[in-house]
Amino acid sequence: MVDAAEIELLTGSLRELFAEAAADVSIDVPARLRELGWDGVSAENPARATTLLFVEKGRALSTAALLDETLLPLLATDLPGGIGPGSAVCYPAPGTGSGLSSTPQATTGILVRRPAAGERLVIPVADTDGVHLAVGYADDFTVTPLPSLDPSAGWYAVSGPTPAERCAGDAWATALATAHRALAAELIGIAERALELAVEHTGSRRQFGAPIAAFQAVRHRLADGYVTIAAARALLDASFADTADPGVAALAAKARAGRAHDLVSANAVQVCGAMGATLEHALHRYVNRGAILDALLGSGAELTAELGGMARRRVAAGEGIPLLVEV
Template sequence: MNADERELITETAARLFEQPNRYALVDELVGAGLEEELHSDDELVDALMTLQGRAGATSTLLSLIVSGSAFDTSWTAVLPLLGTHTAPGLRQGDIAVDGLAINPHKAGPFLVHTAEGAVLVSSDAVTTTPANGIDPELGLHTVIGTASLRTCTPVDGLRWDEVEVRALRAVAHELIGLAERALGRAVEHVTERKQFGKAIGAFQVVQHRLVDANTALAAAKAVVESTRGSGDLLAALAAKAWAGRAAREAVDAAQQFCGAMGFTWEFGLHELVRRITVVEALFGDSDQVIDEIGDILVGRSDAPRLATL
């Protein structure tokens, strides 16, 4: 896919993200026969997930990304519980499911990844409950149940070690978009808000903190871009860790400099705080991921170079 085609798709996505229909984007992509592109074109996936973050939107895009080219719009992928990136399904004679879903289709089957492969599980075999929690607008649901293996349909070509790498990178890009949105909101506020006859953005303490947040964001972008195309779990974990820290730094700065106004319902910053908190915990938050990176490196004889400096 060339740059013009990607731009056309992202322009369409930007328009669809403004609609209340959370299934519209994926329905459009699948209707255009782009399942294979989403499975093979990392640059397109990265652009769409970043755009979702910038828009502060929610969709079923992550389901499509982790489901491969066989995806059907009625499917909902089950994701790991917050704080983990282990497969949400466990084969113990039957299939035990314990995970999360974003904007699940009520009637359609659930795609459940296990260490041995992926299967489709009937929605009747699991209990789906709105998680609500800190970000009810995300559409997060718990998915719990046990399904007989005889009633499940195998989905060929999906391996969890490959899927988790794609998911980690996808979430990293969404966090990059969310960080951009938070930083943009902070800059907008400090440019408009005045004290002592000048915009508060003119004060050095404000400038220094925002520069730090912008530097963290630039560093995260560099790490995420430099690891594109790598199927290595360590590279994907590094991308997720840097993106998560950048998003937290950006929203923390926004909270600090938007002050009391930033805590009002009308201002809307709380929506970003909530979304970043939950998305950062998907597939493990940055602190957990950094610990895991340390464990992996301890088990290796050397530390790989993630980027050429």
């Protein structure tokens, strides 16, 4: 187990790394993490490592493709010869929930960074008999910058014919659960920082001779934000311990984190007033980044609907509902 002192030390190291990377875009964050021995931390305590890393990534609004770095080793188990350097995951296009957008005929999806020439793309494909993985070269697809609320994220849209050769995609279920937990942690980090900005603003902005943070209506909104983030963290922690149905637990954690970000964003913008809606204040960056991350691999609304559908089907079949935590 990682104790409090170690967590504090690891958190400080991650914040320093992300701060350096923000000041110098040439820094290779995954390579620096390996130099710091992060692989050893992950091997010893995957749950704690994932949460720490992606929470800090969210707080820093980092664009490092750490989700690819996390998922590619898992997907490599299904690919003959594994995956060498220079690969990226083609994530499903938004609007499909936790499902897939690529079919045996056509690939559509998102890359979380610009692919290099000759780089390979690993594409999860919805086939008639389940999920398969296809591998193609980025040069064979149309890759264009993805318009979004947050252009600084550096995402790209991918489209083109799906490679005919495909292999088993048994690892996708594990990779999807891992991605849901990582994105939940990142959304929590973004929401935490957005709430901190709101607290800083309301503590310094004065009306009627007092900080507006002293007003009951403002305090209630800030408190609601704190509570919803704490609930999202608790559900994320619980998702790592759920061995009976880890995919559902991870999906629930992602759904709850997305909804937490929505609430914190709305409350933070409200208490910051007009300043919170301006480009000169940093708050909009956390609102926008969280909004697009929420849509990746299923938004809070989409995943909540999926959870409801699962519950209805299991009750209709006379089965119990394994997830009793409200999301």
